[in-house]
Amino acid sequence: MTASFSAADLHIHTTASDGTASPEAVLSYVATHTDLRIIAITDHNTLAGALEARRLAPHYGIEVIVGCEISTQIGHVLALFIEHPIPAGLSLTETVAHVREQNGMVFAAHPFGALVPSVGRQHLLGPERNDIDWRILDGIEVFNASLWNPLNNRRALQKAQEYGLTQLGGSDAHHLATIGSGRTLFAGHTVDHLREALQRGKTIVVGQSWGWRGIAGAVSARMQRWSKWQTVLAR
Numbered sequence: 001m002t003a004s005f006s007a008a009d010l011h012i013h014t015t016a017s018d019g020t021a022s023p024e025a026v027l028s029y030v031a032t033h034t035d036l037r038i039i040a041i042t043d044h045n046t047l048a049g050a051l052e053a054r055r056l057a058p059h060y061g062i063e064v065i066v067g068c069e070i071s072t073q074i075g076h077v078l079a080l081f082i083e084h085p086i087p088a089g090l091s092l093t094e095t096v097a098h099v100r101e102q103n104g105m106v107f108a109a110h111p112f113g114a115l116v117p118s119v120g121r122q123h124l125l126g127p128e129r130n131d132i133d134w135r136i137l138d139g140i141e142v143f144n145a146s147l148w149n150p151l152n153n154r155r156a157l158q159k160a161q162e163y164g165l166t167q168l169g170g171s172d173a174h175h176l177a178t179i180g181s182g183r184t185l186f187a188g189h190t191v192d193h194l195r196e197a198l199q200r201g202k203t204i205v206v207g208q209s210w211g212w213r214g215i216a217g218a219v220s221a222r223m224q225r226w227s228k229w230q231t232v233l234a235r
Contacts, residue, residue, distance in 0.1 A: 004187070004188070004189070005185045006188060007184070007185050008036065008040070009030075009038075009173070009184075010065070010169070010184050011144065011168075011170025011172045013069075013172070013173065013174045017043035018043075019174045021175060023053035024052075024053075024056055026176070027059075029179060031061060031062060033176075034179060036183075037062055038063045039053075039064060039065070040064070040065035041053045041054075041065075042067040042079075042080075045070060045085075047066060050064065050068065065194075066080075071117065072089070072090060073091050074091075074129070075092075076109040076110070076116065076119070077092070077095060077106050079105070080104060080105045080107070081102075081103065081195065082104040092119060092136070096136050096137065105138040105199075106136075106137050107141055108140045108141060109141050109172075110152070111155075111156050111159065112128070112152040112156050120132070120155070120156070128155075134159060134162075134165065135165075140160040140166075141169070141170055142156045142160050142167045142168065143156075143169040143170070143182050143206070143207045144169075144172050145170070145171045145172055145173075145208065146178070146209075148209075166200075167201075167203050167204075167205045168184055169183050171183075178210050181209070181210060182205075182207035182208075183205070184205060185203060185204040185205070186202065
């Protein structure tokens with residue numbers, strides 16, 4: 001018998017950080033415009049959007065994993081299955097320890113992205129780091145749909161394969177149209193099934209880059225949001 005696979009997008013942002021859509025708008029879009037039924041809200045250094053999305057999720061038939069994209073001293077990590085905020089600016093080791101205290105899981109986000117703080121690079125546009133013990137992580141985001149250079153995702157995949165780490169896929173969506181562009185496939189249908197697959201390293205990653213059209217849409221949406229804020233501040 002062939003296992004039935006489901007898809008999850010495990011890297012989505014909302015207006016709780018630098019996304020352009022509210023948690024409710026994200027849920028509505030996922031329910032009406034995608035076949036996803038599991039998502040992780042991973043706003044930067046806050047759980048507010050994820051907790052709100054989880055509260056509203058039953059009304060949309062969606063399961064929401066509470067997550068966070070945490071800024072460590074050397075780059076961003078995705079923490080999944082957590083309930084309490086974790087301070088930004090800690091070392092990678094300290095951040096991982098805090099996540100594990102909550103029985104959560106930690107994944108390197110876009111680990112070789114050149115234009116964002118990434119644990120695999122010494123600095124923006126910088127060379128690869130050689131001082132990381134990758135084995136302290138649960139896995140690596142091997143496909144991030146927002147990265148403009150596909151070589152960065154390929155390097156992440158090579159690193160995951162080298163250390164036998166779980167492979168994660170996410171859209172890194174900051175506006176609605178890119179949700180689902182990066183996906184983590186797993187056997188089963190529920191969050192419990194997904195977590196088991198992540199723990200066992202039994203995931204399949206698929207996706208399609210935002211492309212220039214997606215990037216332009218994200219920039220346009222952010223400019224519109226910025227313009228609205230300027231209007232409010234001017235009143």
